[in-house]
Amino acid sequence: MTKNKNATPTPTLSDSKVKLGDVARKAGVSPATVSRVLNHPEIVSPELRERVSRAVTALAYTRDSAGRALKSRRTRTLGVVVPTLGISIFAEGVEAMQNRLSEHGYTLLIANSQYEARRELQEVASLLEHGVDGLALVGDAQLPETHQLIRQHGVPYLTTYVATARDEVQAIGIDNEGAAASMARYLLELGHRHFGIIANLPESNDRSMSRYLGIRAALAEADVPLPHSHVISMSQTLQHGRQGLRQLIQSNPEITAVMCTTDTLAIGALAEARSLGLKVPQHISITGFDDIELASQFDPPLTTISVPANEIGRAAADHLVNAAAGVRIPVITTLPHRLIVRGSTGPAPGLVRRPKLHRTAE
Amino acid sequence: MTKNKNATPTPTLSDSKVKLGDVARKAGVSPATVSRVLNHPEIVSPELRERVSRAVTALAYTRDSAGRALKSRRTRTLGVVVPTLGISIFAEGVEAMQNRLSEHGYTLLIANSQYEARRELQEVASLLEHGVDGLALVGDAQLPETHQLIRQHGVPYLTTYVATARDEVQAIGIDNEGAAASMARYLLELGHRHFGIIANLPESNDRSMSRYLGIRAALAEADVPLPHSHVISMSQTLQHGRQGLRQLIQSNPEITAVMCTTDTLAIGALAEARSLGLKVPQHISITGFDDIELASQFDPPLTTISVPANEIGRAAADHLVNAAAGVRIPVITTLPHRLIVRGSTGPAPGLVRRPKLHRTAE
DNA sequence: CGCCAATCTGAAAACGATTTCAGAGGGCGG
DNA sequence: CCGCCCTCTGAAATCGTTTTCAGATTGGCG
Structure with a gap:
C-alpha cells in the first residue's frame, strides 16, 4: 500500500x-x-x-484521451493526406471535413504529400503510427505499399475527389473524366474544332490525367484530332497557365479553344490571352475546372466545372466516422459536378481570325 | 488461460x-x-x-502511440486553430507548419474557428482533450477563457500572424500596424491625400484592425483626414471587395487611393475599378495586404505587403517542438514583411480627374 | 589480486480509462 | 408468498509502453 x-x-x-x-x-x-x-x-x-x-x-x-485510447483502441482521430493545402479545393475539402468531424467529437490530423506518392506513403505511415481511426486520401495514384500498409493496420479509409478507384478502394468524388468530356462536348457544340489543352500532369495527379483523358475521348468521338503539340503539361500556377497559353497559341495559331485542367491554369491563360491582345471569348475560348472563387469574378468570368469540395469533405467525414464506429458501408459515391458556363467561352470564331497574331492559320 | x-x-x-x-x-x-x-x-x-x-x-x-502517450504523457501531436483554411496565407502557414513538424515526427491536429472566438475556444478545448503537446493560435483576439484553459492544461502555446500579443502570450508574426502604416506613407509620398479603406473587421480579426489602425495613424501623422465615410468594413471576399470599392467611390469621388486590408478585397476592388471604367493607377491607386499568388499576376499587378506565412508556420513548429520537449524559450518574434510595389499604385492624379464618373470632385 | 564504481539490463510498477463478470436488489409471475 | 429473472452497480483485469529501482556484470585502480 x-x-x-x-x-x-x-x-x-x-x-x-x-x-x-x-x-x-x-x-x-x-x-x-x-x-x-x-x-x-x-x-x-x-x-x-x-x-x-x-x-x-x-x-x-x-x-484523458491517452488512457481512453489505450483501453478502447480508438483515438477519436482521423487523418487526411492531401497533395497540398495551397490549392483551394483541397483546403476547402479539408476544412469541411474538419468541421463535420468536430461535430462528432473527432479531430483531424492533417498531412500533405506535395504530389509525391512516396511522401504520401510516409505521411500515411506517420498518421497510422499516431493511431488514427480512419484515413482519407486524395485521388487514385497511391503506391501499392500505401494501400497495403493501411489495410494491414485494419483502418478504414477511402479516397476522395475521384469517383472510382482501383482495387476496391472506396471513393467519394466526382467523375473527372465525364465532366471534362462534357465540357469538351459543350465546346464542340459551339463549333470549336481546334483544341489546345493545358494540363498539370505529374505522375501522381490522376485527377488531371482523367480530365485530360475525358477531353481526349470526347474529341475522338467527334473525330476532332488532338495533335500532341496541342497538349501542354504545366505545373499548377497562374504563371504556368500564362506560359502554357503563350506556347500553345504561338505554335498553333489555329486553336480556338483552350481547355485547362484547373482554374488556376485557366486564369493564368486568360490573363495571358489579354496580354497577347486576344479577346476572350471572341477570338478564343478558355475553360477551367474546379470553380474556385476567382473564377466567377475574373474578367471575363471563367467557364468551368464546379467540384463540390465541401460535400466531398463532409461525406468523407461522415463515412469515416461511421466506419470507425464499426458501420462499414461500402460506398462508391459519385457526387454531381456542374458545368458552369460563363463569359470565357463562346462560339468558335468563323471567318474572323484573330487580329494581333502575325500569321493567320488560313 | x-x-x-x-x-x-x-x-x-x-x-x-x-x-x-x-x-x-x-x-x-x-x-x-x-x-x-x-x-x-x-x-x-x-x-x-x-x-x-x-x-x-x-x-x-x-x-503503439496510445500506450506510449499514456505512460509518457506526450502525444507527439500539436494543434493549430486558424480562422479558416480558405484564406491562402493560413493554408500556407499551416502547410509549412505541418511539413516542419513532420520532420520532427510530430503530427498536426487542425481546427478552424471561422473567425469566431467562441468557436475558437471550443476547438481549443477539443484539441486539449485530445492531448496535444502544444498549440498554435492566430491573432490576439481570443476569449480570456481560451488562454486560461490552455494555461491550466500546462500546454505550451503561442499565437501567430501578429508580432505582439497581450498578456505575455508568445507571438510569431509581422508588425501589421507598422506595415500598413508604411504602405500609407508610401501613398502619401506619391501625393495621395484622399484615402478610402476597405477593411474586414469582424470582432475577432485583430490583424485587420491593426492594419486599419496603422493606416489611420500614418494619415493622422501627415494631417490627412480620414472621414468615417471613407472606411468600409467588408467580409473578405472578392465580391465584397468590388462592392466596397463601388460604395467608396460613388459616395466619395475625390478618393484617389484605396487601401484594402487584404489582397482578396483589393483584387475585388481592382476588378470593380475596371468595371467602373477607372484606370488603375492613373485614376486611382489600390493596395492590398498579404501578397497572395494572384497579386502579382493580376492586371494590373497589385501593390501589397508580403506576409511570410511559410516562415511563420515553420517558426511556430520549431518553437512548439522545443517547448514540448521542455525547452521553453520565451520568444516574441517579429518577422520581416516587405512592401512590394507593383502596378496598382501610382502618383495621385493631378488636375486630371476621372472621366466616367458623372460628377467630379472639383 | 581484490574491491569499488560504473555500466548496462531486467523486473515490476505505474499511466488512466474501459469493460467483463458477477453479485445485489427489486419486480413480477406462479 | 416464494422464486426467478432482469436491471443496475462495483471489483478487478487489462490495454502497451515507459521508467524507476536494483541487481549483475565488467572494468579500473589501489
Whole structure:
C-alpha cells in the first residue's frame, strides 16, 4: 500500500489532474459507473447519472484521451493526406471535413504529400503510427505499399475527389473524366474544332490525367484530332497557365479553344490571352475546372466545372466516422459536378481570325 | 488461460498486433531494453542495440502511440486553430507548419474557428482533450477563457500572424500596424491625400484592425483626414471587395487611393475599378495586404505587403517542438514583411480627374 | 589480486480509462 | 408468498509502453 490518496490535494488548485477515480469518489460511486455515464449514459439509472454528471462538472473533469485510447483502441482521430493545402479545393475539402468531424467529437490530423506518392506513403505511415481511426486520401495514384500498409493496420479509409478507384478502394468524388468530356462536348457544340489543352500532369495527379483523358475521348468521338503539340503539361500556377497559353497559341495559331485542367491554369491563360491582345471569348475560348472563387469574378468570368469540395469533405467525414464506429458501408459515391458556363467561352470564331497574331492559320 | 500466443500466428499475416513484448522475446531481451533502444539508443550497448533493431525490423514493429502517450504523457501531436483554411496565407502557414513538424515526427491536429472566438475556444478545448503537446493560435483576439484553459492544461502555446500579443502570450508574426502604416506613407509620398479603406473587421480579426489602425495613424501623422465615410468594413471576399470599392467611390469621388486590408478585397476592388471604367493607377491607386499568388499576376499587378506565412508556420513548429520537449524559450518574434510595389499604385492624379464618373470632385 | 564504481539490463510498477463478470436488489409471475 | 429473472452497480483485469529501482556484470585502480 504505497499510496495514500486520502488528503484532498488542495481542491481549488485543480491540478488538471482530475481523473476518473476522483469523480467517482466525489459522486460516491465506482469508476466503472462514471465511465458508463460518460460513454453510455442510457444504461445507468437516472439518479446516479445525475449525481455523476454533477460531480463531473463540479470537478471540471475531462477524459484523458491517452488512457481512453489505450483501453478502447480508438483515438477519436482521423487523418487526411492531401497533395497540398495551397490549392483551394483541397483546403476547402479539408476544412469541411474538419468541421463535420468536430461535430462528432473527432479531430483531424492533417498531412500533405506535395504530389509525391512516396511522401504520401510516409505521411500515411506517420498518421497510422499516431493511431488514427480512419484515413482519407486524395485521388487514385497511391503506391501499392500505401494501400497495403493501411489495410494491414485494419483502418478504414477511402479516397476522395475521384469517383472510382482501383482495387476496391472506396471513393467519394466526382467523375473527372465525364465532366471534362462534357465540357469538351459543350465546346464542340459551339463549333470549336481546334483544341489546345493545358494540363498539370505529374505522375501522381490522376485527377488531371482523367480530365485530360475525358477531353481526349470526347474529341475522338467527334473525330476532332488532338495533335500532341496541342497538349501542354504545366505545373499548377497562374504563371504556368500564362506560359502554357503563350506556347500553345504561338505554335498553333489555329486553336480556338483552350481547355485547362484547373482554374488556376485557366486564369493564368486568360490573363495571358489579354496580354497577347486576344479577346476572350471572341477570338478564343478558355475553360477551367474546379470553380474556385476567382473564377466567377475574373474578367471575363471563367467557364468551368464546379467540384463540390465541401460535400466531398463532409461525406468523407461522415463515412469515416461511421466506419470507425464499426458501420462499414461500402460506398462508391459519385457526387454531381456542374458545368458552369460563363463569359470565357463562346462560339468558335468563323471567318474572323484573330487580329494581333502575325500569321493567320488560313 | 484464454490466450495462447505460442503458435506464431501466421507470421506473414502480421496482425499488426506486434507489441513491444514480442520484439523483446524475439530479440531475447526484456521489454525495457527494447523501449530503451527505441527511445534512448545511446544508453544501451551496441550489441543489444543491434539485436533489438534487427528484431524490430524483422517484425515490422511500430510503437503503439496510445500506450506510449499514456505512460509518457506526450502525444507527439500539436494543434493549430486558424480562422479558416480558405484564406491562402493560413493554408500556407499551416502547410509549412505541418511539413516542419513532420520532420520532427510530430503530427498536426487542425481546427478552424471561422473567425469566431467562441468557436475558437471550443476547438481549443477539443484539441486539449485530445492531448496535444502544444498549440498554435492566430491573432490576439481570443476569449480570456481560451488562454486560461490552455494555461491550466500546462500546454505550451503561442499565437501567430501578429508580432505582439497581450498578456505575455508568445507571438510569431509581422508588425501589421507598422506595415500598413508604411504602405500609407508610401501613398502619401506619391501625393495621395484622399484615402478610402476597405477593411474586414469582424470582432475577432485583430490583424485587420491593426492594419486599419496603422493606416489611420500614418494619415493622422501627415494631417490627412480620414472621414468615417471613407472606411468600409467588408467580409473578405472578392465580391465584397468590388462592392466596397463601388460604395467608396460613388459616395466619395475625390478618393484617389484605396487601401484594402487584404489582397482578396483589393483584387475585388481592382476588378470593380475596371468595371467602373477607372484606370488603375492613373485614376486611382489600390493596395492590398498579404501578397497572395494572384497579386502579382493580376492586371494590373497589385501593390501589397508580403506576409511570410511559410516562415511563420515553420517558426511556430520549431518553437512548439522545443517547448514540448521542455525547452521553453520565451520568444516574441517579429518577422520581416516587405512592401512590394507593383502596378496598382501610382502618383495621385493631378488636375486630371476621372472621366466616367458623372460628377467630379472639383 | 581484490574491491569499488560504473555500466548496462531486467523486473515490476505505474499511466488512466474501459469493460467483463458477477453479485445485489427489486419486480413480477406462479 | 416464494422464486426467478432482469436491471443496475462495483471489483478487478487489462490495454502497451515507459521508467524507476536494483541487481549483475565488467572494468579500473589501489
